[in-house]
Structures are given as structure tokens and as C-alpha cells.
Amino acid sequence: MAMTKRIKTRYSGVYQRTSEKRRHEGRPDVCYDITYKIGSRKVWEKVGWKSEGITAGFASQVKNDRLSEVRKGKAPTKTKHITLNKAFELYCKTHLAATKSERRIRSMYCSGVKPVLGHKMIAEISVRDMQQLATSLVGQKAPATIRHYVSIVRSVYNKLIEWGDYTGENPARAIKIPRVDNDRTRFLTRSEASMLLDELCCRSLDTFRIALISLHTGMRASEIFGLMGENVNLSEGFIYINDTKNALSRVAYMTDAVRKTFEDIEPQAGEIVFPARHGDFREEVPDTFERAVKELGLNDGLADTRDKVVFHTLRHTFASWLVSEGVPLKTIQELLGHSTIRMTERYAKLAPDKKEEAARLLNMLLK
Structure with missing residues (x-):
């Protein structure tokens, strides 16, 4: 990137350069650099751009921190003076690259955290900032989703601390998520489900297939989207689900309709079953x-x-139908991949009332 020469600012050891291409608020963007010495060696360091919220005064504070670290005999660390976006990229590159969760975590970070806190320096993000983020999402996102957002930020800071790249406090360490009752109450009747599948089949074969698999197995949309050919075992009638929301692998069982769907698709090992365009x-x-x-x-x-039909309603319907037929909650928990039985207990009200039957049985035994 073409830049002008460094120009001194009114702060000692702080310089600025102007970009010939990058713009901010209608003017050329300004980059701030600092310089200091480690022994006899002169060090130059880029602090950041004006468009990122960096000022000459802030750059001066960074320089003073560097000098303090040098005086204490510590190697200056640059990480704490980067934005959360850059810290997240470092986290992904160093920690997530070898995991199957990177795509899902990236998506969640970009949708929930990046728009609000991504541009801020990690040393400037406070517990209050994190609490405000969590509170502002109540009513818009499910509590579990908000917890995932906070957990991502907490993990980024924890890794930076573990690597010795950050010595401050973790602002996400003790965030409380306000609880609201946002459990979905709507599930489809047999006739509604049949009409919906028929309508989808007329409009898009791919969408029809994805919906049918969710309705018949309880799989989340993200789990279906992440399926590879090797995850589908047609001979045994199993679907191996690895990249799950809670990182717990499980097996889904094919109904005849699901098996027929996969037979028509003919999944191939190493290929995405439902690729995007x-x-x-x-x-x-x-x-x-x-x-x-x-x-x-x-x-x-x-x-x-909570009463509206969305794609997740198909998973909810799968569980509701099973409960209404008397399938034990523990079995449904395993089929859905819930980490705790408490998450499955929301369906308990749909279960047939067995108490009267139990009382009659006891009465017969005691006669």
C-alpha cells in the first residue's frame, strides 16, 4: 500500500503516515507508528489506523507500555494492542484450524460479536461491554446462542493468556445471561408437515430433501449442511453426525423415506452431500x-x-411426535444430541399421562 513518509506528531516517539489509497471519513486514512529502543536496537512498530479508532495519544500510551516492559526485562508483547477481530483471526489460525468447529464458530462470531466489539482493542473491552452485548441480544437470540457468543470471546482471551500474549483480565469471565422463556411451543401436525413437504418438493428438490431429513431425524440445519459422503452409511441405515452445536458426536437413524432420499443423492466420500451453489x-x-x-x-x-414455523420447527416436531407416542425422554435426548436431559424436558408436557394407568396397575396388584 502506497504511504507517505513518517511525520512526527506532538507525542515523543509517535509518528504518522498517510495512505494514498485508503480512505476514512472522506479523507486519506492515517496510520500511527511508534519507535523505542531495546538496548541499542531501535524498534519500529505499527499501532494501527485512525479508521480503527487509533489516535496519536493512544499510540503514545502503547509506546509507554513498551518502555515499561523493556525496563522490567520483559519482551514487549504486541498482541494486547490489536483489535478483537485480529485476535480472533490469530485464535482461528493457531487453535481452530485443526478442528471441525472453525466454520461454525467463525459464522457465530461474524453474526453476533464482530459487528459490536470486533473493531475494539482487546485491552479496551471491559466486563461492562460484554454484559451490554449479552443483555442487548436477549429477546433477539436464544439464551444458548448468547452464551455461545460470550464463550467465543472468553476462549479467545483465555488462549491469548495461555500463550503469554496477553496479561490483562478476561472481560468475558463472569458474564450473566438473563434468562427468558423463548422455548418454541409450535410443532407441526401430520397434515401440516405433509403439506409443507409437498410444497417444498414442488419448489426445490434440495430444500425438500433437507427438510425431510430434519423432520425424520431431528438433525439441525447446520448438521445437515455439514454432512460429507462418508457420514452416510446406507447399508446400516446410519448417519454419523460429527460437527454438532455442542461438539458431541452422535448417530441418527434413517427412516425409509430418508434412506430413499440418500439413495437418490448417491453421496460420495470426500464430497459435501448438500453443497452450496x-x-x-x-x-x-x-x-x-x-x-x-x-x-x-x-x-x-x-x-x-415462539409460535411461528421456522426450519428448526422440524426438529422440534420430530421430538414432539416421539414424546406424544410415549418414547422415553432419555432416548429422545440421545437422538437430539442434547447435552443434558433438562433441555429435553421441555417436551415432557406432551407425553401421555401415565399416572392414572400406574394407579390402576397398583390397585390390581394390591387386590
Whole structure:
């Protein structure tokens, strides 16, 4: 990038350069550098851009921190003076690159954390900032999703501390997530599910197949999108689910309709089962699903989001149908991949009332 020469600022050891291409607020962007000595060696360090919120005064504080570290015999660390976005990239490159969770965690960070805190220096993010982020999302996102956002930030800081790149406090260490009742109460009847699948089949074969698999196995959209050919065992009728929301692998069992779907697809090892248009992994449910729901009027007159049909309703319907048929909650917990039985207990109210039957049985035994 073409830059002008360094120019002294009114702060000792702080210089600025102007970009000939990069713009900020209609003017050429300004980059701030600092210089200091380690022994007899002169060191130059880029602090950051004005468009990133960096000022000459802040750069001076960074320089003073460097000199303090040098006087204490410590090697100056640059990491604490980077933005959370850059810290997250370092976290991904160093820690997540070898895991299957990188794509999911990147997606969550970009949707929930980056727009609010990504531009801030990691040393400037406070516990209050984190609490405000969590509180502002209540009612918009599920509590579990908010916890994931906070957990991502907490993990980034923990790794920086573990690597010796950051010595401050972790602002996400003790964030409290306000609890709200946002459990979905809506599930589809047999006729509604049949109508929805028929409508999807007319509109998009791919969306129909994805919806059918979710309805018949309880798989999340992200789990279906992450399926590779080797995860589908047609001979045994199993689907191996590895890249899950809670990182717990599990097995889904094929119904006849699901098996027929995969037989038509003919999954190949090393290939994505449901690739996006350009061949990579899908990130979102196709808009076709929402259009089909609207066409059928499944959400007409409903204001409460908990009552509306969304793609996740298919997973909820899968569990609700099983509970209503008397399948034990423990079995449903394992099929859904819930980390605790408490998450599955929301369906308990749909279970057949066995108390009266138990009382009759006891009465017969005591006669």
C-alpha cells in the first residue's frame, strides 16, 4: 500500500503516515507508528489506523507500555494492542484450524460479536461491554446462542493468556445471561408437515430433501449442511453426525423415506452431500423454505415468534411426535444430541399421562 513518509506528531516517539489509497471519513486514512529502543536496537512498530479508532495519544500510551516492559526485562508483547477481530483471526489460525468447529464458530462470531466489539482493542473491552452485548441480544437470540457468543470471546482471551500474549483480565469471565422463556411451543401436525413437504418438493428438490431429513431425524440445519459422503452409511441405515452445536458426536437413524432420499443423492466420500451453489458448505437455510411456509399460511396471524414455523420447527416436531407416542425422554435426548436431559424436558408436557394407568396397575396388584 502506497504511504507517505513518517511525520512526527506532538507525542515523543509517535509518528504518522498517510495512505494514498485508503480512505476514512472522506479523507486519506492515517496510520500511527511508534519507535523505542531495546538496548541499542531501535524498534519500529505499527499501532494501527485512525479508521480503527487509533489516535496519536493512544499510540503514545502503547509506546509507554513498551518502555515499561523493556525496563522490567520483559519482551514487549504486541498482541494486547490489536483489535478483537485480529485476535480472533490469530485464535482461528493457531487453535481452530485443526478442528471441525472453525466454520461454525467463525459464522457465530461474524453474526453476533464482530459487528459490536470486533473493531475494539482487546485491552479496551471491559466486563461492562460484554454484559451490554449479552443483555442487548436477549429477546433477539436464544439464551444458548448468547452464551455461545460470550464463550467465543472468553476462549479467545483465555488462549491469548495461555500463550503469554496477553496479561490483562478476561472481560468475558463472569458474564450473566438473563434468562427468558423463548422455548418454541409450535410443532407441526401430520397434515401440516405433509403439506409443507409437498410444497417444498414442488419448489426445490434440495430444500425438500433437507427438510425431510430434519423432520425424520431431528438433525439441525447446520448438521445437515455439514454432512460429507462418508457420514452416510446406507447399508446400516446410519448417519454419523460429527460437527454438532455442542461438539458431541452422535448417530441418527434413517427412516425409509430418508434412506430413499440418500439413495437418490448417491453421496460420495470426500464430497459435501448438500453443497452450496459454488460447491462449498451452505451457511443458511434456503429462502425457499420461508416462501413455502408463507404460501401455506402457517404463520398467518401469529405475532409471538415462539409460535411461528421456522426450519428448526422440524426438529422440534420430530421430538414432539416421539414424546406424544410415549418414547422415553432419555432416548429422545440421545437422538437430539442434547447435552443434558433438562433441555429435553421441555417436551415432557406432551407425553401421555401415565399416572392414572400406574394407579390402576397398583390397585390390581394390591387386590
